[in-house]
Amino acid sequence: MNLSLRQMRAFAALASMRNFTRAAEHCCITQSAFSALILNLERDLNAKLFSRNTRNVELTAEGEVFLNIVNHLMPETERALSEMQDHVSRRKGRVAIAALPTIFSALLPDIIATFINKYPGIELIVEDVSNTSCLELVRLRKVDFALCASAEPGADLIIEKLASDTFYFVCQSTHPLANRKRLAIIELLPHPIIVFETASSIRQHLDASVYPKQWIKVLQVNNLATAAGLVGAGIGPTIVPLLGLCQFDLNILRAIPVTLPINERDICLLRRKDATESIAAQEFIRLLRARLAREVSLLASRHPGS
The missing domain is CATH 3.40.190.10 (Periplasmic binding protein-like II)
Known part of the structure; x- marks a missing residue:
């Protein structure tokens, strides 16, 4: 059988109120639609859940058993549906x-x-x-x-x-290339630079841009913060992408655009x-x-x- 949350709510309402009219109003449906819900539920379960007469509606023994099940099942079902609605509406x-x-x-x-x-x-x-x-x-x-x-x-x-993004040559103001507006690869290769470790995307891009030639290394580092400290201390210049410039103090350092064979x-x-x-x-x-x-x-x- 396919037990719906709507059926569980209707059953719980009738079990609580013991009156079809009030239970239907509580569920915001007509009494005929409500009665059909209960009848279909009993048919699906193959069990009579309520004893009815002109004055009273009472739970049968099977109805009492099903009420215990619904009391455990309905809150969990409502919680699961609410959780899903939160995900769909991006609240969670x-x-x-x-x-x-x-x-x-x-x-x-x-x-x-x-x-x-x-x-x-x-x-x-x-x-x-x-x-x-x-x-x-x-x-x-x-x-x-x-x-x-x-x-x-x-x-x-x-x-x-x-x-x-593109690349920049970052150096101190005293570097021989510091006053250039833009630098080509042929101008950079004779100058030693601080390079990044071989697994770095920066290193891989720069190596591919000059292959089969190689950069002259001052030092090899793992991260931009280290390179920024070394450039600031005058150990040597480096080449970094636009996104890496925020690591450098450009109030005292120069950042000069570089034209590479693989420019972007x-x-x-x-x-x-x-x-x-x-x-x-x-x-x-x-x-x-x-x-x-x-x-x-x-x-x-x-x-x-x-």
């Missing part, structure tokens, strides 16, 4: 996101703030990780989607370009092909598609020459 839910640290720090704070303000009941989980880890977390279903640099995702993943770094949305995102995740993705490219353009407008 969970969105897990992986992204490159540069994307998180430079682009996502305002987007996340907008999302949280609109959907305060939805839990956000963030993973600021490397490009390789972004792919792995999506592939293992640890996150709903990732924001990363362009990659070869494989047959099981979908990659969608949302925006792109794509910023992409990465998802599983076989995944159906939750309504909450779909809403966050909609916000990314609407806002991400605009956020990059706004950031670029603060750095003339980009």
